[in-house]
Amino acid sequence: MTREFLLAGFGGQGVMSLGMVLTYAGMLEGRQVSWMPSYGPEQRGGTANCSVIISTEPIGCPVVTEPDVLVAMNPPSWERFCGAVRPGGLAVVNSSMVKVSRAREDIRLTQIPATSLAEGLGNLRMANMVVLGALVGLTGVVGMDSVKKALDKVFPGREHLVAANRAALDKGLAWVTGGAAAGAAG
Amino acid sequence: MMKGNEAIGEAAIVAGCRCFFGYPITPQNELPEYMARRLPEVGGVFVQAESEVAAINMVYGAAAAGARAMTSSSSPGVSLKQEGISYLSACELPCVVVNMVRGGPGLGGIQPAQSDYFQATRGGGHGDYRTLVYGAASVQELVDLTIEAFDAADRYRNPVLLLADGILGQMMEPAVFPDSPPLPPPAKPWAVTGASGRPRNLINSLILQPDMLEAHNWRLMEKFRQIEEREVRWEEDQLDDAELVVVAYGTTARVVRAALGAARREGLKVGLLRPITLWPFPAQPLRRLKRARAVLTVEMSTGQMVEDVRLAVEGRLPVQFYGRTGGVVPTPREVLARIKEIAGELAQEAGGRK
Amino acid sequence: MKQVFGRPRVLNDVVMHYCPGCHHGVIHRLIGEVVDELGIAERTIGIAPVGCSVLAYNYFNLDFVQAAHGRAPAVATGIKRALPDRVVFTYQGDGDLAAIGTAEVVHAAMRSERITVVFVNNAVFGMTSGQMAPTTLVGQKTTTTPWGRDARVHGHPLRVAEMLAALYGPAYIARVSVHTPAQVMKAKKCLEKAFRTQLEDRGFSMVEFVSNCPTNWGLSPLDSVRWLEENMLKYYPLGEFKLPEEVA
Numbered sequence: 024m025t026r027e028f029l030l031a032g033f034g035g036q037g038v039m040s041l042g043m044v045l046t047y048a049g050m051l052e053g054r055q056v057s058w059m060p061s062y063g064p065e066q067r068g069g070t071a072n073c074s075v076i077i078s079t080e081p082i083g084c085p086v087v088t089e090p091d092v093l094v095a096m097n098p099p100s101w102e103r104f105c106g107a108v109r110p111g112g113l114a115v116v117n118s119s120m121v122k123v124s125r126a127r128e129d130i131r132l133t134q135i136p137a138t139s140l141a142e143g144l145g146n147l148r149m150a151n152m153v154v155l156g157a158l159v160g161l162t163g164v165v166g167m168d169s170v171k172k173a174l175d176k177v178f179p180g181r182e183h184l185v186a187a188n189r190a191a192l193d194k195g196l197a198w199v200t201g202g203a204a205a206g207a208a209g
Numbered sequence: 210m211m212k213g214n215e216a217i218g219e220a221a222i223v224a225g226c227r228c229f230f231g232y233p234i235t236p237q238n239e240l241p242e243y244m245a246r247r248l249p250e251v252g253g254v255f256v257q258a259e260s261e262v263a264a265i266n267m268v269y270g271a272a273a274a275g276a277r278a279m280t281s282s283s284s285p286g287v288s289l290k291q292e293g294i295s296y297l298s299a300c301e302l303p304c305v306v307v308n309m310v311r312g313g314p315g316l317g318g319i320q321p322a323q324s325d326y327f328q329a330t331r332g333g334g335h336g337d338y339r340t341l342v343y344g345a346a347s348v349q350e351l352v353d354l355t356i357e358a359f360d361a362a363d364r365y366r367n368p369v370l371l372l373a374d375g376i377l378g379q380m381m382e383p384a385v386f387p388d389s390p391p392l393p394p395p396a397k398p399w400a401v402t403g404a405s406g407r408p409r410n411l412i413n414s415l416i417l418q419p420d421m422l423e424a425h426n427w428r429l430m431e432k433f434r435q436i437e438e439r440e441v442r443w444e445e446d447q448l449d450d451a452e453l454v455v456v457a458y459g460t461t462a463r464v465v466r467a468a469l470g471a472a473r474r475e476g477l478k479v480g481l482l483r484p485i486t487l488w489p490f491p492a493q494p495l496r497r498l499k500r501a502r503a504v505l506t507v508e509m510s511t512g513q514m515v516e517d518v519r520l521a522v523e524g525r526l527p528v529q530f531y532g533r534t535g536g537v538v539p540t541p542r543e544v545l546a547r548i549k550e551i552a553g554e555l556a557q558e559a560g561g562r563k
Numbered sequence: 564m565k566q567v568f569g570r571p572r573v574l575n576d577v578v579m580h581y582c583p584g585c586h587h588g589v590i591h592r593l594i595g596e597v598v599d600e601l602g603i604a605e606r607t608i609g610i611a612p613v614g615c616s617v618l619a620y621n622y623f624n625l626d627f628v629q630a631a632h633g634r635a636p637a638v639a640t641g642i643k644r645a646l647p648d649r650v651v652f653t654y655q656g657d658g659d660l661a662a663i664g665t666a667e668v669v670h671a672a673m674r675s676e677r678i679t680v681v682f683v684n685n686a687v688f689g690m691t692s693g694q695m696a697p698t699t700l701v702g703q704k705t706t707t708t709p710w711g712r713d714a715r716v717h718g719h720p721l722r723v724a725e726m727l728a729a730l731y732g733p734a735y736i737a738r739v740s741v742h743t744p745a746q747v748m749k750a751k752k753c754l755e756k757a758f759r760t761q762l763e764d765r766g767f768s769m770v771e772f773v774s775n776c777p778t779n780w781g782l783s784p785l786d787s788v789r790w791l792e793e794n795m796l797k798y799y800p801l802g803e804f805k806l807p808e809e810v811a
Contacts, residue, residue, distance in 0.1 A: 043210075043381065046210065050210060050383050056382065056383065057381065058210070058381040059379060059380040060380075080470070081466070082382075082463070083463045083465075083466045083468075083470075084376075084464040084541060085376060085382075085463070086376060086538055088540055089542075228644060230641065254644040254645070256640065256674075258637065258670075259666050259667070259670035260666060262637075262666075263634070263637040263640075263666065263670065266631060266634035266641065266667070268641060269630070269631075269634075269637075269638050270610075270628065270637065270638035270639060270640060270643075270644075270645070271644060271645040272641070273628045274608075274641065275645070276645040278641065278645070292631055293631065296630075296631050401608045401628055401642065402608075402649065403605050403606035403607060403608060403646075403650075404604070404605060404624070404625060404626045405605035409625055409627065410626050410627075411627050411628075411629075412628040412629065413611075413628070414629065415617060415618075
């Protein structure tokens with residue numbers, strides 16, 4: 024089985040590291056994985072996105088053009104990519120910033136106020152981990168244990184952030200599962 | 210897990226490369242940046258040169274001094290290095306040159322392309338010479354081929370090119386690094402190290418007498434013939450029963466592989482030949498195809514490798530082409546559509562014969 | 564009998580191909596004497612350019628590398644970085660160093676590469692038969708400036724020693740000539756300082772030789788020396804332009 028993710032937002036929202044943690048978690052679970060950033064001439068601002076593929080098969084093209092799962096952290100990302108989601112796929116939208124005006128009938132849509140939830144945890148920059156926690160609950164593609172282990176791989180030497188990241192992951196997971204899983208996964 | 214560009218750097222260090230000379234150009238910057246950080250830790254040298262021309266000539270100097278040396282660039286920069294590559298080959302100096310190919314011609318773009326195939330596989334610079342050219346298709350293969358490239362460069366005393374693109378350079382995939390190269394670097398009694406206790410050594414490509422230059426060129430050619438005999442490499446995927454054989458390398462081969470699965474699920478007999486060495490080109494597997502009725506070459510160019518495919522099949526099979534260029538990466542869907550189209554034509558032909 | 568004069572050991576006993584009266588032979592000899600006297604022959608690597616002195620590798624019994632046109636300082640950088648305890652020098656003409664290889668020599672100097680550049684400036688492309696060089700004097704006739712170099716069309720000649728001396732990187736920059744015995748003695752001292760600068764790890768060193776080209780100047784050897792003195796030295800003054808303190 025192959026799951027293709029497209030994770031998009033503006034620079035600073037942490038979509039690249041969101042993708043890396045997800046990818047590492049897949050690797051820790053013995054799956055084939057790839058992470059691929061979009062790259063362009065711009066150094067700052069604008070939208071950033073990365074492709075993540077987690078599969079039981081060898082991975083073909085690492086560039087995801089028709090994602091099974093789209094994460095849109097800001098309005099331009101949603102506008103640009105909502106049409107690309109595979110029919111039957113899932114879109115996770117940061118509703119703190121994105122107002123979904125025209126919803127597609129053929130995809131699942133989860134709106135999560137990731138920025139506000141992160142703010143509630145005392146760190147705006149944890150919005151990406153809130154979304155990753157939600158992805159764990161919504162897709163089951165990787166387990167929360169693997170995600171938490173992957174944090175150490177992606178942020179070596181930044182142990183002081185691990186507790187905050189874990190709290191954000193739990194927050195996101197709890198938000199989509201109604202709170203029941205948060206304690207158990209911690 | 211590592212980015213492809215960084216994986217090349219670490220693999221070069223495993224291979225014993227201690228001299229890297231580079232110049233910034235997208236999309237390969239992570240490689241010189243990695244070397245700038247890592248080489249001093251292992252007693253190596255990183256110099257950011259004033260140009261790609263200077264960088265390849267620094268490689269020429271370091272290689273002449275017997276070091277395992279490397280440079281990397283992307284298409285416009287690799288054009289500038291061609292002077293040096295010709296000199297390195299003429300002087301029989303080993304080195305590894307990485308080209309993270311981007312769309313051209315001219316300044317082009319910075320997105321993935323395979324439009325430097327002709328330049329890479331035909332020598333690239335002036336004069337009668339070839340270079341061994343690897344085309345990697347995964348981060349792990351970037352690691353393995355980088356290490357092999359240093360080994361082959363020393364074995365044949367000739368530059369070796371490693372081709373990839375921005376996708377492979379930027380993407381992260383798991384990769385395993387060996388602790389050491391399979392073979393220790395060979396002794397280099399020809400290197401210029403100061404003529405101490407031996408006659409002096411000379412590294413030179415000026416041969417003014419035509420008969421002597423001719424003899425030199427034929428001797429180099431003999432070496433290139435040996436490379437053709439011994440170093441050609443490819444990967445086959447479901448060629449045995451394939452009626453349609455797709456030929457693709459690097460990133461494009463990954464795209465084709467994704468399309469192949471879908472085509473097979475629809476019952477189409479399609480296989481993939483993935484050249485790993487672009488020069489020498491793997492003609493052999495194309496010449497011994499049993500059930501093939503057509504060949505499709507897929508490239509990120511307007512059609513370059515397709516000429517080698519046509520030379521390989523020597524007119525015995527129709528060779529079709531599908532290309533995207535300028536930095537556009539073909540999608541599995543597009544490739545699948547082309548496969549189905551050709552498969553349909555083949556079915557019609559077969560029907561017509563009955 | 565005591566031998567008071569002989570061929571430097573690092574010079575091969577072969578006839579040089581240089582034209583009669585050309586200063587390359589004298590400059591080669593000075594390098595040979597300095598390398599001999601410093602006792603560094605067994606760890607010295609020379610880099611030959613493209614131009615008249617392309618065959619310099621035939622005249623020195625030293626490890627040698629022939630470089631592409633203008634690239635000698637980059638090649639020297641590669642060798643020196645790979646083998647920091649060796650002595651590395653380039654031998655370059657004005658077409659090689661001051662035209663196609665300007666970037667390479669400026670940046671080697673800027674990086675303060677521990678190499679010695681021997682720059683022979685005779686104001687003309689010699690080997691290709693006398694075309695204008697960047698160092699050709701204003702008014703000087705060459706095959707590509709048949710009515711003389713016109714500053715409006717071809718610009719003004721490049722003073723390499725002054726240009727490099729303006730950089731922070733180089734440690735020793737001098738301009739010398741070998742057109743009189745006295746100047747030969749001075750030139751040798753400067754060349755020795757340049758090599759010492761490298762041996763003592765002080766930085767980049769260059770000695771520019773104001774030289775002649777009787778053949779392409781269309782003058783007899785003697786007249787070429789007179790022309791050098793009357794014209795070249797006015798625009799290219801001799802002297803030391805940059806010194807490392809301790810060497811001075």
